[in-house]
């Protein structure tokens with residue numbers, strides 16, 4: 046398939062690996078932000094093919110993993126309401142709350158439905174005017190355009206039985222939080238290509254300069270990832286910081302202006318809790334006052350629900366690149382994809398699940 | 411929810427006042443909202459996330475980086491017998 050196969054070319058990948066080896070003279074620690082990239086890196090064994098001196102640490106960019114426990118608890122409470130049809134992306138259904146998940150609510154009689162797009166949830170609301178339809182609006186800047194449009198469209202059509210439980214997070218404040226941590230190890234970033242497709246990359250320039258790090262937007266295929274790593278290594282070796290876009294077929298500096306406009310109409314920047322990490326100021330999006338009537342937390346009176354994490358799970362350290370999944374004592378023992386203790390084991394984009402699924406199954410060079 | 415790969419736009423339609431389309435993503439036909447890529451034409455490739463096309467793939471930029479990578483291959487003493495051990499299926 047066009048735009049896929051050429052970025053999986055083994056010959057090119059090997060040449061890029063050789064270039065990376067040739068250019069590397071010191072130890073470097075590079076973080077890929079995006080869970081989709083973590084998945085691709087582990088699936089293709091890239092972390093094991095790189096020279097030993099390059100360490101990839103896996104960032105917090107998996108929406109399933111960072112949606113805070115209290116949002117999960119609020120979702121469970123709303124989904125248990127009789128008149129509610131609760132809709133969500135499929136991968137949120139298995140995320141464990143304190144004592145149950147959305148699948149269990151469904152098996153107890155709750156009307157929980159998987160949708161691929163928030164517009165599908167809106168369609169369910171049109172078709173069921175006597176029910177309340179709630180969409181679990183989670184994710185990074187990549188889902189914000191979709192979630193914003195669903196609310197915007199609901200307002201335009203005057204659909205009153207639709208609301209959203211928003212847990213929308215932003216990448217740049219999380220990068221700042223990671224770089225500001227006293228035990229930070231990250232020296233360069235692969236920026237998430239599709240987040241940049243929406244938002245552009247101007248926001249990374251002050252971060253790159255303030256913390257003297259290279260930030261390289263890149264894609265998801267092996268060749269894209271290796272090319273992004275090569276550029277990051279070159280910049281590290283030359284002592285350069287700044288943003289260099291290596292995903293030019295998809296990413297423009299200004300991102301997608303139409304999407305940014307609709308996001309800005311519907312959402313405003315708010316403080317957000319991150320699962321395993323805690324509160325990061327200004328790191329999320331919440332509904333603007335004009336759209337408050339679509340706020341499911343208000344509509345169902347669940348905003349008071351709070352929750353605290355299981356002390357066993359160390360996903361907060363994993364998400365900040367301080368620990369590898371297999372350093373966690375519960376990894377592969379008490380915690381597996383079938384019985385996940387933490388959200389990073391639930392999603393295939395979570396670092397713990399990616400390690401569980403792919404490590405040990407490869408025979409590197 | 412973020413493993414987005416590119417798809418080819420097959421059809422354009424209008425639903426509830428929104429520009430929608432059918433996109434072929436690696437052989438699977440999916441519906442996508444096209445409001446964020448107002449200039450997209452049939453046959454173009456786009457990235458789809460959560461049911462929305464977010465960006466038309468820039469053909470010229472794609473060709474340019476492939477050209478540069480080809481030069482990299484040509485410049486290197488590449489061992490043609492070697493196989494990459496990674497899987498290339500999706």
Ligand code: SF4
Nearest residue numbers: 358360373380387397
């Ligand atoms: S292995 Fe399980 S318990 Fe350990 S950090 Fe990962 S998700 Fe949490």
